[in-house]
Amino acid sequence: MSDETILTIENLQANVAAEELGILKALDLQVRKGEVHAIMGPNGSGKSTLAKVLMGHPGYRPTGGRVLFAGRDLLAMEPHDRARAGLFLAFQYPVEVPGVSIANFLRTSMQSRLKEGDELDLFDFQDLLLDRMKLLEMEPSFAERSVNDGFSGGEKKRNEILQMAVLKPKLALMDETDSGLDIDALKVVTSGVNTLRREDPDMAIVLITHYQRVLDYITPDVVHVMVDGRIVRSGGPEVALWLEEEGYASWREDEEQAAAI
Amino acid sequence: MPENELVEELDLDQYKYDFRTVDKPVFRTEPGLSEDVVRAISAHKAEPEWMLEFRLKAYRLYLRKPMPTWGADLSDLENVLDKIYYYVRPQDRMKNNWEDVPDNIKNTFDKLGIPQAEQKVLAGVGAQYESEMVYHSLKKEWDEQGVIFDSIEDGLKNHPDIFRKYFASVIPPADNKFAALNSAVWSGGSFVYVPPGVHLDTPLQAYFRVNQERMGQFERTLIIIDEGAQAHYIEGCTAPVYSTESFHSGVIEIVVAKDARFRYTTIQNWSNNMYNLVTQRALVNERATMEWLDGNLGSKATMKYPSCYLVGEGAHGSILSIAYAGDGQHQDTGGKVVHAAPHTTSSIVSKSISKGTGRASYRGLCKVYEGSTSARSNVECDALLINETARSDTYPYIEIDEQSANVGHEATVSKIGDEQLFYLMSRGMSEEEAMALIVRGFIEPIAKQLPLEYAVELNRLIEMEMEGSVG
Numbered sequence: 001m002s003d004e005t006i007l008t009i010e011n012l013q014a015n016v017a018a019e020e021l022g023i024l025k026a027l028d029l030q031v032r033k034g035e036v037h038a039i040m041g042p043n044g045s046g047k048s049t050l051a052k053v054l055m056g057h058p059g060y061r062p063t064g065g066r067v068l069f070a071g072r073d074l075l076a077m078e079p080h081d082r083a084r085a086g087l088f089l090a091f092q093y094p095v096e097v098p099g100v101s102i103a104n105f106l107r108t109s110m111q112s113r114l115k116e117g118d119e120l121d122l123f124d125f126q127d128l129l130l131d132r133m134k135l136l137e138m139e140p141s142f143a144e145r146s147v148n149d150g151f152s153g154g155e156k157k158r159n160e161i162l163q164m165a166v167l168k169p170k171l172a173l174m175d176e177t178d179s180g181l182d183i184d185a186l187k188v189v190t191s192g193v194n195t196l197r198r199e200d201p202d203m204a205i206v207l208i209t210h211y212q213r214v215l216d217y218i219t220p221d222v223v224h225v226m227v228d229g230r231i232v233r234s235g236g237p238e239v240a241l242w243l244e245e246e247g248y249a250s251w252r253e254d255e256e257q258a259a260a261i
Numbered sequence: 262m263p264e265n266e267l268v269e270e271l272d273l274d275q276y277k278y279d280f281r282t283v284d285k286p287v288f289r290t291e292p293g294l295s296e297d298v299v300r301a302i303s304a305h306k307a308e309p310e311w312m313l314e315f316r317l318k319a320y321r322l323y324l325r326k327p328m329p330t331w332g333a334d335l336s337d338l339e340n341v342l343d344k345i346y347y348y349v350r351p352q353d354r355m356k357n358n359w360e361d362v363p364d365n366i367k368n369t370f371d372k373l374g375i376p377q378a379e380q381k382v383l384a385g386v387g388a389q390y391e392s393e394m395v396y397h398s399l400k401k402e403w404d405e406q407g408v409i410f411d412s413i414e415d416g417l418k419n420h421p422d423i424f425r426k427y428f429a430s431v432i433p434p435a436d437n438k439f440a441a442l443n444s445a446v447w448s449g450g451s452f453v454y455v456p457p458g459v460h461l462d463t464p465l466q467a468y469f470r471v472n473q474e475r476m477g478q479f480e481r482t483l484i485i486i487d488e489g490a491q492a493h494y495i496e497g498c499t500a501p502v503y504s505t506e507s508f509h510s511g512v513i514e515i516v517v518a519k520d521a522r523f524r525y526t527t528i529q530n531w532s533n534n535m536y537n538l539v540t541q542r543a544l545v546n547e548r549a550t551m552e553w554l555d556g557n558l559g560s561k562a563t564m565k566y567p568s569c570y571l572v573g574e575g576a577h578g579s580i581l582s583i584a585y586a587g588d589g590q591h592q593d594t595g596g597k598v599v600h601a602a603p604h605t606t607s608s609i610v611s612k613s614i615s616k617g618t619g620r621a622s623y624r625g626l627c628k629v630y631e632g633s634t635s636a637r638s639n640v641e642c643d644a645l646l647i648n649e650t651a652r653s654d655t656y657p658y659i660e661i662d663e664q665s666a667n668v669g670h671e672a673t674v675s676k677i678g679d680e681q682l683f684y685l686m687s688r689g690m691s692e693e694e695a696m697a698l699i700v701r702g703f704i705e706p707i708a709k710q711l712p713l714e715y716a717v718e719l720n721r722l723i724e725m726e727m728e729g730s731v732g
Contacts, residue, residue: 055687058679079686080695088687095684099702108698109688146702163688 006171006204007031007054011065014053023049025229027065031171033202038215040240041226042248047208048092050226051173055089056082070170084113086170090160090177092208097147102159103129105147106166132165136192153180161189165196171204178214190217212244278499279532280372282472284365286391289349292475294342296320299445302348306414306448309421319434319444326438332593332624333562338536341506345477347446349391355412356396366390369470373499382712385410387467389480392448403461409454410465413481416452423454427485431514431542431570439538443479443512450480450511455490457518464493464526464712469509471500471535477508484514486521486549493524495712499559502532506561509535515543517551519573524552527567528715530722531559533590539565547573547602553580554710557592558722566624568597571605571636582611583707586619586651587726595625595656600636600666611642612704615651616726622654623672631662640670645703647677647696647727675703697727 007030014024023046031037041047053060054067056079067074070085077085097105106129111120129143136158148156157177164172174193178186194217197203207218215223215237223239224231227248233239288305290298299320303313328335356362362370370388385399387410394412403410409420417424434444451467471478486492500507509531517523523543531537537560543551553567569578580596598607613621623642644653655672677699685695700723701708708716 055683057683078691079683080689080691083687083689091684091687095681097681097685097699097702099705100698105685105688105698108690108694109685112689112691112694167688 004033005030005068006033006070007206008068009065010067012050012053012062012067013064014049014060014062017059017061022063023060023229024053027230029224029231031204031206033170033204034197035221036197036205036207036218038207038209038220038223038240039226039231040209040212040223040243043210045226045248046229047226048175049229051089051175051206051208054082054173055079055087080112083109083167088164088167088169088172090157090164090172090174092175092177092179094148094156094160096149098149100147101144102147102162103143106163109163109167129166132162135165135195136162137188138162154182154185157181158185158189161192165192168196168200169203171206173206173208175208176210177207178209178211186214186217190214193218212240215240278373278530279502281501282365282369284351284363284472286349286351286473287353289346292344292346294347294446298347302446302448305348305350308417311425312417315429315434316445316447319441320446322434323438323441323445326441328438329564332564332622333591335536335562337506338508341508341536342477344505345475345508346473347477347479348448349473349476350393351391352393352395355394355415357398359396359398362396366395369472370396370468373468373470382463383466384408384461384463385465387412387451387465389449389467389469389478391470391472391476392478394449394451397451399465403459406459407456408459408461409452411452413447413450413452413483416483420452420454423485424452424483427514427516428483429514431516431544432512432540437540439510440512440540443481443510443540446477447479447481447512449478450482450513451484451494452482453484453492453494455486455492455521457488457490459490461492464495466495466497469496469498471507471509471531474503475505475507476500477510479509480511482511482513484523484525485516486518486523488518489520490518491522493526495526495715496528498527498529498531500532500535503534505534507532507535509537509539509560511539511541513539513541515541515551517543517545517549519547519549521546522550524554525567526554526556526711526715528556528711528718529559529563529565533559533561533587535560537563537565539563541565542568542570543578545569545571545573545576545578548575549573550577551579553582553596554707555580555582555594555596556707556711556715556719557582557584557594558719560590560592562591562593564593566595566597566626568599569607570599570601571607571633572601574602575604576602577605578607580607580609580611581707581710582609582623583704584611584613584621585722585726586613586615586621588617588619591620591622593622593624595623595642597626598628598638599626600629600633600638600663603632603634603636605633605636607638609638609640609642610706611640612645612707613642613653614645614647614700614703615653616647618650620652620654622656624656626658626660627668627670628660629663629666629668633663634665636663636666638666638668640668642672643703644672644674645677645700646674647700693727697724700727
């Protein structure tokens with residue numbers, strides 16, 4: 001594992017684009033290559049917002065702080081440039097793209113990353129896609145289905161991981177990938193992710209989750225607890241276990257007291 | 262001409278058929294329409310007396326019928342109709358050998374890729390330039406099996422019995438104002454006859470080009486697919502861009518005899534100064550199948566509703582319609598299915614895309630006459646809006662006089678949303694690439710039915726149109 005930092009977030013603040021309401025408040029985070037960071041927190045704490053802001057969702061507006069990704073000023077980049085630089089977001093709610101097959105979708109994604117004038121080798125791509133589908137225990141016919149169109153919740157999540165496996169990011173943000181998966185699907189998905197990590201030990205992961213359960217399968221290096229737009233505690237896997245027992249109530253009370261003062 | 266040279270000549274950043282050919286027609290009527298113009302057209306074609314009578318009667322009908330007050334905005338059309346040329350004869354007579362076509366016309370079609378297409382995958386090719394078919398050819402094997410693929414004028418001359426039996430039988434001049442106009446001044450178009458049992462395994466293609474300014478093109482096509490026969494006819498249309506309006510009004514009549522199967526594909530990519538008002542109708546007999554595949558991409562205003570009259574028991578009609586309305590364009594398109602026999606089935610699938618100030622309207626009729634027992638029809642129309650200013654409307658008319666009929670209608674309107682774009686961009690696609698992919702996905706159910714070169718063309722057009730749609 002290298003010591004090199006892939007992601008540095010300093011004092012990040014962000015609003016919902018149309019409102020003044022702050023969702024992220026002075027957030028700091030550092031992720032090194034190859035690390036797995038879990039971010040846990042209650043509903044509305046800003047976990048998913050963080051993922052969207054990092055990917056460049058137009059519905060959110062960063063209002064302060066800075067983010068360096070692979071040495072570049074991430075917030076100044078368009079979403080597709082962030083993707084091309086090696087950032088990936090596994091969506092909590094993947095979007096349907098009717099009429100576009102998964103194979104076509106991924107081929108277009110791969111092609112868009114090439115230099116202007118370069119053509120993707122379609123045979124190489126086909127081999128890669130089949131190989132990745134095998135890794136995730138998917139039938140080859142899955143690639144011919146329209147992206148997320150009529151998919152079950154579990155199929156959508158697996159499709160996200162398939163895309164991650166094909167696009168091979170430097171840093172993958174996984175936004176509640178575990179929710180909506182039954183235990184068998186969770187095992188397949190997490191084992192696929194672990195294989196990807198073995199293939200590329202430099203790949204870093206920021207895992208956003210409600211539940212400790214997924215961390216039984218993907219072992220985090222660092223666990224952060226996020227409450228009200230801030231990281232309030234960071235530590236090893238023991239933090240997750242502790243949270244499971246205590247819940248988020250104690251921070252809420254702290255916040256309420258702070259607000260009262 | 263080598264292919265790379267061909268590509269270089271076409272400017273892909275804009276409407277790529279915008280090139281003008283400098284030429285001098287051998288004859289044209291004075292601008293505007295009068296009885297003299299109608300007589301001149303008939304005289305130039307050395308027509309039998311009955312046809313002149315037919316034209317004159319239709320002309321009087323045309324004068325009496327009011328302009329439609331629905332559909333596209335035609336308020337300026339009368340003005341346009343006063344100024345256009347109704348008949349322009351580009352060469353002395355039609356050729357059956359490509360080499361004999363005059364150079365300037367040949368070059369025009371070379372640029373459009375017509376001879377290449379013919380050599381590759383077509384059973385026959387026709388090309389119309391201004392008011393006349395300048396070229397028609399049919400592969401020998403089909404000729405030997407009795408297939409007729411000719412200009413409409415030669416159809417009248419050489420096959421008067423079949424011609425007179427069917428001409429204006431499917432679309433009489435009184436059908437609508439523009440059918441009357443076409444009946445008065447028709448010129449050019451194809452005459453197709455496929456004998457019983459003959460299966461054409463590759464398509465016939467006709468290409469329509471309007472070259473000069475202020476032109477009116479009135480092609481008339483008559484197609485008879487005899488019992489148990491099968492065929493596919495493809496029509497493509499382009500014109501250069503002028504600041505003045507041009508006018509295209511075709512009448513396409515089709516008879517599909519019992520157990521026969523026919524598909525008619527149109528890819529209309531007229532320049533954006535063209536009014537395009539077309540009447541297309543098929544009479545579908547017992548157990549026969551008629552399929553319209555109607556692509557409307559160009560023109561200023563199009564009103565076109567391909568129709569299937571299902572008159573024989575078990576007849577099937579299908580209309581796949583795709584419309585693209587960019588800035589300043591109004592596509593008022595859709596389809597009509599009329600059930601007039603038991604166990605007839607039909608489906609209409611319409612997809613429209615509007616962008617900028619473009620407007621796409623779906624207008625459709627499903628009519629089931631009493632006695633058409635167990636008729637089934639399904640209509641599905643989906644509209645995609647690229648941005649806030651684009652517009653889409655749906656005008657479905659359903660008239661059912663038969664209790665046992667089963668008719669379904671479904672309509673959706675969707676907008677390319679931020680979430681969808683963001684999802685695709687998060688995978689590395691630029692906003693334009695993402696939009697083009699979403700649009701391609703939207704039209705995929707229809708695009709996959711198109712002959713390959715048209716599917717490729719459609720994809721390229723969409724990519725081109727998406728450029729500059731961002732921001």
